[in-house]
Amino acid sequence: MSYKVILQDKYDLSALVEAINLRDSLEQVAYQGTVNMVATPDMPPINPGMSIRISGIPYGKKDYVPxxxxxxxWEVESSNNGTKRITLTVYDRTIYLDKSEDEYLFPAKQTASQRFKKYAADWNLKIAKLPDTGKKLGRSVYRTQSIYASMFADLRETAKAGGKLYHPRMISSGLELYELGSNKDVYILEHVTDTTQSRTLEGAATQVKVLATAASESGKEVPSKVMAIEKKDTDKFGLLQAIIQDDEVKSKAAATELAKSKLRGIQQTISLNGPDINTIRAGDAVMFGSLKLLVISVSRELGNPGSMSLELGTYDDVKRRFYLE
Structure with a gap:
């Protein structure tokens, strides 16, 4: 197997490995791995909390990379059915952002980048790459919730304000705030099998109305103030209206921008299986035929050859599904 599994930076477990599966998704922050191994009397004891590294040779390359x-x-499970085997569940260290809770009170006019520095410092995570997200956020009060939930709330607000889409990602040099689709190597997916394409009007919105928060006057209920109405493709798909009430939207321009971002017609996702390209991560751009798509999730079985299952979506669909709902 052209993969290496190194425990505590000194124990090479590669010869004991029977299978390695990895999963990465925009729905979770940590890259997850499952390692199945044969246990031997001379192998080191393995306990939760130990450091581990999985490396492999990238597609078309010759040298190992992490x-x-x-x-x-994270978890160690052993079984004995004639031969003793061990199954390890491992995560990259962003798992601590998902499994730890805290409260945060942030003032207005900070960017997600500035807050990202605070989260990383509080949880002793080295920052490898931090772009300027640009958009100034409103005042935020995050009561007891996971660090990742607070972090992603900042990224959603950035997207709602017209900013780019970002996802936290752990790489060898530390934590980065990764801009979706910004990978330099955009792989063309060929030799794929079991392709499934789903197209639906479920969740479509051809007209979006943004309302100010309703208020009563002298004890009487009054209609909510309409801040913006935007429509698109009502003649093609019919009138499917969505209503948005968002306290963070203060101006008509911001309301119009938010309404436009919520317009959505046919939503499309593509699922496929194919030979593994082991450096593709969730959030990367890939080419499938003439379509440039984003990877929503990837599940892979490492090997020679390995295999991977991908869920793909357009940039706009990913934005609506994960950042604007």
């Missing part, structure tokens, strides 16, 4: 690193052993 795939899941820095990683942590």
């Amino acid at each position: 795939l899941l690193h820095p990683g942590v052993v």
